[in-house]
Amino acid sequence: MAGLATAFGSGAMTNTIDDIEKTEVIFVIGSNTTENHPVIGYRIKQAVKKGAKLIVADPRYIELCDYADVHLQIKPGTNVALLNAMAHVIIKEGLADEEFIRERTENYAALRVTARDYTPEYAAEITGVPAEDIVRAARLYGAAEAAMIFYTMGITQHTTGTDNVLAVANLALLTGNVGKPGSGVNPLRGQNNVQGACDMGALPDVFTGYQPVTDESVRAKFAKAWGVELSGKVGLTVTDMFTAAGAKKIRAMYIVGENPYLSDPDSAHVRQCMDTLDFLVVQDIFMTETAQYADVVLPAVTWAEKEGTFVNTERRVQKVNQALRPRGNAKADWQIFVELANKLDFDWNYTCAEDIFKEITALTPSYAGITYDRLGANGIQWPCPGADHPGTPILHVGKFSKGFGHFSAVEHQDSAELPDADYPFILTTGRILHHYHTGTMTRRSKPLRFVQDEEFMQINPLDAKALGVTECDIVKVSSRRGSVKTRLKITDSVPPGVVFMTFHFKETAANLLTNPQTCPTAKIPELKACAVNIEKI
């Protein structure tokens, strides 16, 4: 998000899902779309069948590769080299949109200088992708009238995450693929309301609608509306919170609907840090692995038992409607917050979710025109600044949110941890179609459990042969941080030297292995590449 905000002025998906039907070329990088965003995956496959071209950049042979014109099977952590080389080819072959660059962007000269060195041959050495494939991909993307880029955590969960995003944005700026139908840079959001949580200011540096806490006038507005004094000091990110807890700087933590014990990298370290807290509250629907560590556990209701709104990946605010009565003594999260706030002597008087939504829209310019009534059955895409505004399917039309689109010169940097003699494999992690995150919901679903209920780490047949292991064997996987035992699936969807695990299964918690090193700007950990060793047992 930080990267896209630097380039365009907004970290959100620029275009809409429907635009997939209007584009000539789709470039999917670091997104296993058909498993993680299956319904968007359907659309991409449909578009290809109707003639759109597809470029896939992924270290694994994912389902979309079956549909791709070019599969750029890069080594994990080499995105910048690939993207810079594509920029190199686009510039060299005159495919850049000079008019767009002149009128709507800044700092192009910096990219020209950097891209000069990234010849396809040079990038081929770093990425492991044949130079001619890089050229083919660049020509496809560069020559299209309209081309869309989709990315997810395969781009961001690296120590170079922000650079990766900037390099993606460079390509779109270079070819004028922003602010028009069928184009754009489209980060697919992985969770039902991750877009909404960001929009609502569940971030250490901004209030709702990305209004900075460091801005005095913004702070004054919220202080007045809330009747409290507000701090202008930017808070800690999730990764820094645990470190601060370990150092006794954070004493009390309140965790809502998250399971960092399984979802955060180097979870052994996370567990130690949680243990040092004086007081931990966990609010969830199940006794998660994290909740076991809590001093107080509060029972929340599921989405089916409450009212409110979610925002999907294309910035569409949609209604969540109550279908069931709360189970047991569980309460809606908002009700719990209201009751606690009143115990803390804040005078909160919300009686329903809509009361809260009205306060949000009054304080948030990009939501100002949205009401529950207007949401209807199809929702509204923000920004929606006024009661008559229809919502905004495409961002940056005519002008970027920040004025000019900003080119950034970024250089390839190796992952924080590269394979060596002791840890010769690269482990990359992700999700599979039938499970979700730490499995708290999907592993309690009978049909989904039937499809798969344990980890099968993916390993290339050549590596399996060298290790003397066969399908379904159990192996010990170790990194510098921990080790787990897991079954194997032998498949050439991973290249030699790379293994893939999910983080769905607590019995084989992949995040005991992963590297907590973060991207210095976005503070996103390098979950997509760490060095591991594999032993037959």
Next chain:
Amino acid sequence: MSKVNITINGQALQVDAGMTILEAAQAAGIDIPTFCHDPELTRAGACRICVVEVAGARNLPASCTTPVAEGMVIETESERVQKARRSILELIWADHPHDCLTCEKTGSCKLQDYSYRYNVKESPYKGEARDIPLDDTNPFFFRDLNKCILCGKCIRKCHEINGAGAIDFMYRGFGTKVTTAFDDPIEESSCVFCGMCVDICPVGALIPKQGLQQGRSWEVDKVLTTCPYCGCGCTFYLHVRNDKIVGVTPNFDGPMKGHLCAKGRFGWDFVDSPDRLQTPLIKKDGEFVEASWEEALDLIAAKLKEVRAQYGADAIAGLSSARITNEENYLFQKLLRSLGTNNVDHCARL
């Protein structure tokens, strides 16, 4: 777009050239029965139930595949049309189990609806009936191919919308059936259990296993809501009876066109998992003890105040959630910030 003038059931209409008769009729609010038609799929023209009478035409064309033409005069419920539809229904009835009393599809079955509409009580055609074993080895849905009317919508949905291509027609003539490669159980095919075939099956050949005998389609409340899993934001109807979810149907009119994946379509049963937290818990001597809301919230408020007084507000941190609503995220950051700290984040980075 150029327009053409047509007449349907005596009603003069101006419609877009290139429309089918079915589309023109639907746009005018005239209901023509269909089995094999789905607006987003390739037109098959397979079932013939949508035939209409076109003045001057030699036979009764299928309205789902016949484009409108200037001056066309169409009758959608003429005696001849009704007779043809009755014959089609009688032919289907000749080889269809007569277990509507207990069939899960009763109430939302097109075969039943059209048999009622055209007063088809039995079939004059007596002959062999299929006897295909019920496929019930997966936990998502039953496949009762004896009820299949071979409209092929499930096949087109699987190939054209999902892309899984798990099923197709196999064998010829009377032996024709919709099945997987080598007729393997569905879970051994490339099926990913999105359930989109189940949702468009016009009869009881594909029946979800969740919610069996839990309520007829007219007895359930249908609550439109948004999926709690990934960021696609698919909307669907939760079917609710007696305060239990008994099923899901897609929102075909929504932004995601009613497409779903296995998680949204079938993965809601965690809601009534016996593992649900039912009451607040306070840890005493290393063990969780049940507590009232009053006790739990008093303790939290006291501890937060204590920490703030002793170490300052920045010694408190909160992790919000990408799973809860906007309203809840808003209140949570308001709570932390009102306490005096900006230490609030969530799992967007993970």
